[in-house]
Amino acid sequence: MLDLINKDRIAYGLQPLQADLRLTALARLKSQDIVNNNYFDHVSPTYGTAFDMFRANNISFLRGGENLSKAGNVLVSHMRLMNSTNHRANLLTPQFTHVGIGIVDNQPSGIVVTEMFIQKP
Secondary structure (H helix, E strand, O other): HHHHHHHHHHHOOOOOEEOOOHHHHHHHHHHHHHHHHHOOOOOOOOOOHHHHHHHHHHOOEEEEEEEEEOOOOOHHHHHHHHHHHHHHHHHOOOOOEEEEEEEEEEOOEEEEEEEEEEEEE
């Protein structure tokens, strides 16, 4: 999925995002929380918002964002996110420098994807 994101960013003349392992861990927690607690929202009943998760884990950021998707596979998820104005805005925010991507199995319907973006200070 990171390759798909970065191909689009480069096509728009933007710098590619770097994978951040701490963000990836948080994104996986969020995706698993969505599956475990059967909700689909940017505010987790367990963790709060992405910004709450960043702060609770001492992740410094100047700006941040989050995309959520449920889809049959990674390619469909990415295409849906790129075809959504608000989600595409996160994917193509020039100031974002790092991303964490959490993909969790959600059978029988496919996968849950959480993308967490930050601009590092």
